[in-house]
Amino acid sequence: MAVLQLKTLSLIAGVTSAVLLTGYSSQTLAMSPFQASYQFAYNGKNLGSATRTLSQSGNNWSYVFVAKAGGLASATETSKFSMNNNQIVSSSFSRTSKVLVHNNTMSIKFNPAAKTITTSKDKENRSFAWKAGVLDELNAELQIREDLKGSGLKxxxxxxxxxxxxxxxxxxxxxxxxxxxxxxxxxxxxxxKHDKPGRETIFWLAPKLDYLPVKVTHQDKKSSYGLLLTSYKGMSK
Incomplete structure (x- = not known):
């Protein structure tokens, strides 16, 4: 049960990071810091909470997702990046998760100068070719919002x-x-849409809150997970 909860927390954190929609924005608004809190549910039962926090220091940005399912499981994801002409330039991404006493870690380092991306997952290291515009699971959500408010979606x-x-x-x-x-x-x-049958993830985004996800659900065969907004501090229309 705890393992399922942890996978859910990380899954919702990741998939919510890349949401696609059209047609609601009437004016371009610059990205600004915010904090949002959510109720986390598994198979219709409320089990924990989660937060999304975007902070800024000059042109250095940090986007953090934290989720907890009671005292059994927790997950934290952090994306660090900068902005260049409304385009996100990824710097690093990390994820730490815990189920009871078991810990897992994953990190990504973006190095456009060396044209490489290096990753580490539970002590297994990889390196592959860097590509222009590559994002991570968290900052992809923010890039899509910027595109919606600007020149349009890719x-x-x-x-x-x-x-x-x-x-x-x-x-x-x-x-x-x-x-x-x-x-x-x-x-x-x-x-x-997912490649595997029986899986589907749905997002509901509120233009009034700068396209913040106010609800997220994920169906994985007989299991279902969800996030529902409980509080918000930040830009609104």
């Missing part, structure tokens, strides 16, 4: 993980009104 986004660079695509499926503990929001519904 046909795909390149994301690095521990083993390779992957291309991600998402499908818009209309709009929906979502009720949360923080309020009710008009949202855009976006579905991420």
């Amino acid at each position: 046909s795909n986004y390149l994301l690095a993980d521990a083993n390779e660079i992957e291309s991600r695509k998402f499908i818009k499926q209309g709009s929906e009104k979502i009720k949360t503990n923080y309020g009710t929001f008009d949202t855009v519904k976006v579905v991420m």
